[in-house]
Each structure stands twice: as C-alpha cells, then as structure tokens.
C-alpha cells in the first residue's frame with residue numbers, strides 16, 4: 001500500500017510525521033517559498049524530511065499568468081533550492097498572484113484568451129529552459145471567469161500544447177469548477193490531453209453559497225471527488241497523487257484514511273508498485 | 286509582449302480590486318463572485334500579519350488593526366515572494382509613512398519591529414560558526430559570539446513591558462539583543478544598555494575585551510580602567526551563561 005500517494009507537508013505536522021507511526025505517505029510535497037533560504041529550527045526539520053521522504057515541490061509565487069516580467073532572481077533561488085535538495089518535480093499554478101509589481105499571495109484567474117495563451121506559454125518555456133527541466137502547471141479553481149473568450153479546457157490544452165509542459169491535474173479543482181460554472185466534470189477531464197498529466201492533486205472543499213464552492217483545502221475529500229478521481233485514474237498512466245490539506249487539520253489517522261482510500265483507487269487501475277521506487281520514473285516527468 | 290492591452294487591463298483591474306476594493310466598470314467578471322477574491326486575498330495577508338504580530342494585534346482594537354491592514358494592503362506593493370517575509374514590509378511601510386495611530390501610540394513602530402525581528406532571527410539562514418574553545422583569557426583572547434543575532438535599537442521599552450503599560454515619557458534609548466540559541470533554534474532576547482551594545486559591536490569585529498575597554502575608557506570621564514573591567518565582566522559572564530558568548534575563538 002501507499003505506493004502512489006503523498007501529502008503536502010505542513011509545519012503543523014508534529015514529530016511523529018517523520019516516524020511514520022500514524023501517517024505513511026510515499027512522498028511529501030512542499031512549497032519552495034516556505035523552505036528556501038531559511039535556517040535554524042525549520043531548516044533542520046526540512047533536512048530531516050528530505051532524508052526520510054522523496055520530496056516534490058509545488059510553487060506559490062512564480063505567477064506564471066502575470067502580465068509582469070518573470071522574476072528571475074526569484075527563479076534563481078528556486079533553482080538553487082531544487083538543486084540543493086535534489087528535487088526533480090516542480091509545479092506551479094495556471095493563474096497569477098502578482099500584478100503591477102505587487103504580490104497578492106492568492107491565485108487569481110487569467111482571462112481565457114488567445115493572447116494570454118501565447119504570453120503564458122512563452123513564460124513557461126522560458127522557465128523550463130532556465131530550470132533545465134519540465135514543469136507541470138495546475139488547473140486552478142476559479143469563481144468567476146474574467147473576460148473569457150474560450151472555454152477553460154481549450155485554454156489549458158492550448159497552453160500545454162504551446163509550452164510543452166506537463167499538467168498537474170487537480171481533480172478537486174475540476175469538480176469545483178464544474179459545479180461553479182455548470183459544466184460536466186467528466187467531459188472536462190476527457191477533453192484534456194491526458195497523456196500530459198504528470199501529477200495529481202486531491203483535496204477537500206467548502207460550499208459557501210447554493211451555487212458556489214470554494215477550494216479551501218480545509219475539509220475531507222467528498223465522495224463525488226473520489227468518484228471523479230477513479231474516473232481520471234482509469235484514463236491515466238501512473239503518476240504521483242498528492243493529498244492537499246492546508247487548513248482545519250484533522251487527526252493524522254484521518255489523513256491516513258484518505259491516503260488509503262486514494263491508494264485503493266489507484267491500485268484498481270495501476271499495477272506499478274511505487275511511483276518513486278528505484279528505477280521507476282513516471283513516464284511524463 | 287504577446288499580451289493585449291485589454292487583457293492586461295483586465296488582470297490589472299482584478300488585482301487592483303483585490304487590493305483596494307475598487308471595482309472597475311470595465312472588469313468583465315461576475316460581480317457576485319468576484320468579491321470572494323478580495324476576501325480570500327485579504328485573509329491571506331491578514332492571517333500572515335496576525336501571526337507575525339500577536340502583541341500588536343492584542344494591543345490594538347479590531348477596528349484599529351483592520352484599518353492598518355487595509356491601509357497597508359491597498360497602498361503598498363508587496364515585494365516579498367515569500368509570504369512569511371511580507372510582515373517586514375508592513376514594518377517598513379508604517380515606519381516610512383505612519384498614520385495618525387502612530388502618533389496616538391508612539392511606541393507602535395517599535396513594537397512592530399520588535400515582533401518582526403524575532404521572526405527574522407528565528408528564520409535567518411544558518412551562519413558560519415567559527416571554531417571555539419573554552420580555554421582562554423576573558424580579557425586578552427577574542428571571544429566567539431553567536432553570529433545569529435541582531436541588536437535592535439528602540440525608543441520605547443516594548444520588550445520589557447506590556448504595550449498598555451508604556452507611557453510616552455518612557456521615551457529613551459533602549460537596545461535589545463536578539464539571538465538564536467544554537468541547539469533549540471529558539472530566539473532569546475536581552476535588554477542591554479547603549480554601552481553594552483557598543484561593546485558587542487566591537488567584540489563582533491574580533492577585538493579582545495581588554496583593548497576595547499581601554500579605548501572606551503579614553504572617551505569616558507571619571508571611570509578608571511579597573512572600574513570599567515569590573516563593571517563589564519559580570520555582563521560578559523552573563524552572555525556566556527545564556528550562550529551568546531560561545532567561548533574563545535580558536536586560533537586558525
């Protein structure tokens with residue numbers, strides 16, 4: 001068991017996380033922004049984590065969808081961090097979090113437009129060239145379209161095509177968006193270039209209005225999202241699956257139950273033993 | 286630049302709305318939904334500031350605090366890619382352009398900086414520690430001091446008492462030594478005098494205690510060198526006890 005599923009590391013996790021006593025993820029994901037260029041207590045904790053687990057990274061502040069120039073000095077720090085800890089997976093969001101030279105620290109929706117596709121694809125290519133690796137971009141939850149001229153799936157597919165990067169498929173985000181914008185989640189997933197999926201996110205969400213769900217990462221995964229996950233896994237080659245839980249953290253055993261459930265589903269469809277085991281490299285990474 | 290002017294404008298209008306609450310007529314969004322972005326963005330910024338400044342939050346009323354956060358977020362362009370560093374910009378912003386609240390509570394800037402520096406020292410990158418030995422002469426051999434420290438000059442004793450108990454007439458020259466304990470990584474702080482602040486600055490440069498005190502004595506009226514040594518040694522011993530002075534520098 002626990003072959004495919006990792007968890008996003010939170011500073012709130014206590015020492016028994018590394019001991020694998022209650023929770024046994026097969027890898028952990030971290031936000032480079034929280035761990036790069038630091039020392040002292042958290043640096044020691046992070047070193048321990050990297051010794052105990054394979055580590056993947058998922059960025060917050062690169063702001064691929066920003067109209068601003070890429071922040072090269074920031075990217076340089078990212079590269080140093082990835083190299084220092086030998087982290088070979090780096091993903092970011094298909095959104096923007098910086099505009100007019102101001103960070104906003106959250107994920108804003110990009111206008112689904114042709115010029116934005118060209119702009120962002122170019123930026124992704126530049127990032128990949130600089131990092132000398134492919135990155136994965138994540139489909140984000142959004143609560144309103146912004147001056148959209150095409151569908152979200154068309155937008156994502158075009159960027160994947162033009163930038164030659166991977167897709168981090170966040171299944172919960174697909175569910176949230178399908179609910180919020182009234183489309184069919186399965187059709188949406190089927191319309192994506194699934195051969196480009198290199199990584200999956202799973203999370204919980206919160207319904208705040210009759211017709212609005214917010215992607216909070218603060219609740220357990222709901223049954224329909226597991227179903228959508230099952231539907232997706234059946235159509236994908238084996239890739240790492242990440243459980244995201246950022247707020248309202250439950251007891252560790254509850255997170256392990258979610259990890260178990262995700263593993264059960266993956267094992268229905270994928271027979272590779274461990275995405276991180278020696279000699280196995282996920283094909284798309 | 287592939288991005289069309291209008292697309293840029295849409296993105297800029299959305300970001301401006303999130304920061305300031307001003308919704309442009311040209312922004313093509315669902316008005317009922319877009320408000321969540323402002324709420325979410327505000328919450329991230331507020332949460333980060335609340336966790337950075339617990340003493341300030343406790344001291345101010347909710348309304349005063351919210352006004353500060355709004356003021357900062359709508360007028361300041363945050364440059365930190367790492368959200369935990371953004372509170373430093375909050376300190377810089379209000380140091381450079383204080384609002385009337387900072388006249389009502391003249392110690393507020395000090396309180397913010399004091400809270401920030403605890404974070405900065407806690408998080409700072411690991412520094413190189415020179416090799417040290419326990420054998421040496423306190424006066425003649427250079428002392429090894431913990432490089433993971435900072436001396437913060439303050440005008441009010443925010444490090445000594447609850448903000449509610451500080452009077453405007455307590456304005457003065459205060460110095461706090463903040464340093465990171467090597468084992469636990471915890472930040473310790475110690476109230477020190479201007480004299481000891483200067484002393485630490487000199488020791489940091491690698492000068493042994495004796496020539497430093499000799500130099501000090503020449504600029505002081507009335508004190509003999511012996512008196513100065515007598516007054517200083519207990520302080521140095523205290524610094525050794527708490528682990529700030531780590532021993533003597535080993536000859537390279």
Ligand SMILES: [Fe+2]
Nearest residue numbers: 138170201244
């Ligand atoms: Fe995600």
